[in-house]
Amino acid sequence: MATGLSLRGITKRFGSFTAVDQVDLDVRPGEIHCLLGENGAGKSTLMNVLYGLLPLDGGEIVIDGTPRTFGNPRDAMAAGIGMVHQHFMLVNVFSVTENLMLGREGGPILDAAGAKRRVQELSERYGMPVDPDALIEDLPVGVQQRVEILKALANDARFLVFDEPTAVLTPQEIDDLMRVMQSLRDEGKGIVFITHKLREVRAIADRITVMRRGRIVGHAEPGSSEADLAELMVGRAVDLRVDKKPAQPTAPRLRVRDLRVANPAGGIVVDGIDFDVAGGEILCVAGVQGNGQSELADALLGNMVPLSGTIEMDGVDISRAKPRATIDAGMGFVPEDREVDGFVSNFTIAENLVLNRSNQPPFAHGMALDWGAINRNAEERKQEFDIRAQSVGDHISSLSGGNKQKVILARELSRPLSVLVASQPTRGVDVGAIEFLHKRIVEERDQGTAVLLVSTELEEVEALADRVLVMYRGKVVGIVGSDTPRDVMGLMMAGVPYDEAVAVAQDAPKEETHG
Missing domain, CATH: 3.40.50.300 (P-loop containing nucleotide triphosphate hydrolases)
Structure with missing residues (x-):
């Protein structure tokens, strides 16, 4: 049998x-x-x-x-x-x-x-x-x-x-x-x-x-x-490498000092963290999901009000600014859950591409929307970001996950930015779309934007980061170079300080790492 x-x-x-x-x-x-x-x-x-x-x-x-x-x-x-x-x-x-x-x-x-x-x-x-x-x-x-x-x-x-x-x-x-x-x-x-x-x-x-x-x-x-x-x-050949030249960082454009954030139940989820992100660099926030990275991103945008500490963008305190004010001041934001926070599902692709500027020229004049300008913008972004859709008049809900993410990134990158905060930017996205999204994020860095990228995918962190901030239980375990060995990074993600993680990794038997 x-x-x-x-x-x-x-x-x-x-x-x-x-x-x-x-x-x-x-x-x-x-x-x-x-x-x-x-x-x-x-x-x-x-x-x-x-x-x-x-x-x-x-x-x-x-x-x-x-x-x-x-x-x-x-x-x-x-x-x-x-x-x-x-x-x-x-x-x-x-x-x-x-x-x-x-x-x-x-x-x-x-x-x-x-x-x-x-x-x-x-x-x-x-x-x-x-x-x-x-x-x-x-x-x-x-x-x-x-x-x-x-x-x-x-x-x-x-x-x-x-x-x-x-x-x-x-x-x-x-x-x-x-x-x-x-x-x-x-x-x-x-x-x-x-x-x-x-x-x-x-x-x-x-x-x-x-x-x-x-x-x-x-x-x-x-x-x-x-x-x-x-x-x-x-179904086609894919370049898995990220073509990235060494960063040319300028002055810090995002400064965070002693930031503390609580969840709705009152628990401290971001606990007194400090860091800077310079123009022209990508700082990746690494860690196992649930260690405060999501709340950090929400606090930067203004979705969560910090208990204490400061957030400055280009020298302006935005610690308690509303999301609209933060966006208008020059922050681009790619949310962790695109289906909930990234778009309006019963709006068209064209409408979603101007959600952050629908009240501003050239897309609006007073209370009136300029549909010609909105549709022209959509056609340009569709070509530029290779958004696979029959028509920009289709509902965004008809698109694949990768194309939805391209719409969000296209919307955020189609205006001058000081800071781009991208949280899990390739989650649920196919390999081909990841190739494209990574390329555009690097291009944004090279234009002088400060990029803060939150990712639980260590391969993505290794590919994109100029520096890596490791979080564990709401605290910064350390900020290290992108060439930090994978086993050291993994120990830090479990809360082990950098020097101790290096010592442990050096003493450990050498085995192939699969993570």
């Missing part, structure tokens, strides 16, 4: 949109099968069908030669399938042991002692140390992920799906995860590793399948170059 997991002709539709289209995929015991593709390619949707989170609209799931139907995740778990989600499915106020027991409360008496022993047994077996009594909310992100993996293993999963598991990890935590995945593979588990990060695929894959627009578009060998993999993902 055939052994392993097979997906045959899997199809999933949402209304008239086909998210997964006739996909075949095999997962063999004892292998890591990387499912590679850009955000929106259909990878996670395919795996959510496999795990019973979504009903399939066509095709079948076959395990060991027998067709199976999963109405919910419990059915999938009973069949030996486990899933480690990108956004952890844990109850923060429960302990590790209590989270392990969720969904396993079959009898009248909960066996907490047995569950605790199971945590300890699995932790030791797979080299994933976890305190069974610790509350989830008190654990670092990397340890929370271990709990997700232990939950799947506690259900005796034979096939494990890891859905973008490295998105919130430091480089050292990524290395730890890779070792765990290899250990699971060597024990005979079949692993599906969903990612869009080419470096990680090349480091760990036994087989590679590439998805684009809901379909399988090809297979690749683990030894394939990043350029070849990117071409499969995008």
